[in-house]
């Protein structure tokens with residue numbers, strides 16, 4: 022497997038999330054994954070210019086607001102190439118963010134020349150477009166971007182070539198903007214909220230999500246936003262929302278992904294995003310991110 026750092030904070034409103042890749046590496050990421058028997062190659066970080074050197078509004082869509090859109094395009098292109106290159110070499114790409122806007126690049130790279138599905142573990146839908154976004158922050162838009170919604174339809178770099186709505190599944194939503202809710206409900210994506218987890222349990226929900234994401238495709242991309250977890254567990258995130266997944270639910274969910282992968286070989290790529298060390302407590306959010314990567318890649322107690 023190949024670790025790819027994407028230290029971008031262009032999509033979030035606050036600095037700090039650019040330090041996510043180092044914090045997750047510092048939390049013994051490689052050793053944790055090697056303990057599963059996998060060999061790890063760390064490809065280092067993509068080059069990402071500091072946000073202070075850039076003008077957030079240099080490139081603005083004619084129909085709405087999306088800050089640092091030009092910079093997001095550049096990061097997305099280089100990340101898509103890095104992910105596709107790993108896959109070409111038979112290596113599993115594990116992408117470390119960075120804010121969630123980097124998923125545009127991960128999905129474009131993972132679905133280059135292959136139909137893929139995606140499971141989105143997140144408090145948020147990230148389904149805004151430049152037209153609907155209340156903040157202009159692109160980390161609230163990557164699902165819409167990858168599916169070519171709104172003015173993203175004009176941006177060839179944003180669209181994930183092999184991703185279709187029918188294979189996109191959310192797990193654990195709990196904070197959605199008004200226009201975003203309408204758009205999700207009108208789309209063909211599948212959405213499981215925290216209430217679904219309360220009612221049915223994490224196990225049933227994740228099994229359903231795996232079925233939907235993997236139906237008729239070559240593999241799935243797992244996009245894991247650390248704010249899916251409850252902020253008491255994972256405080257180092259920029260947009261915390263109370264009432265999130267527990268530590269056990271998160272491990273269970275990714276162990277279920279690993280188990281399905283062991284049976285069907287469906288796991289194609291993964292990313293861990295939104296770890297912000299400035300907001301964290303003694304790196305605990307990064308430590309959980311590193312542990313969860315190991316769970317997804319097959320770590321077992323016995």
Ligand SMILES: NC(=[NH2+])NCCC[C@H](N)C(=O)O
Pocket residue numbers: 120121122145147149154155156157158160161162196197198246248260295
């Ligand atoms: N990846 C994230 N943390 N996204 C948060 C998005 C928050 C809000 N819905 C927005 O669009 O601005």
Ligand SMILES: [Mn+2]
Pocket residue numbers: 121143145147160246
């Ligand atoms: Mn997100």
Ligand SMILES: [Mn+2]
Pocket residue numbers: 143144145246248249260
């Ligand atoms: Mn989120």
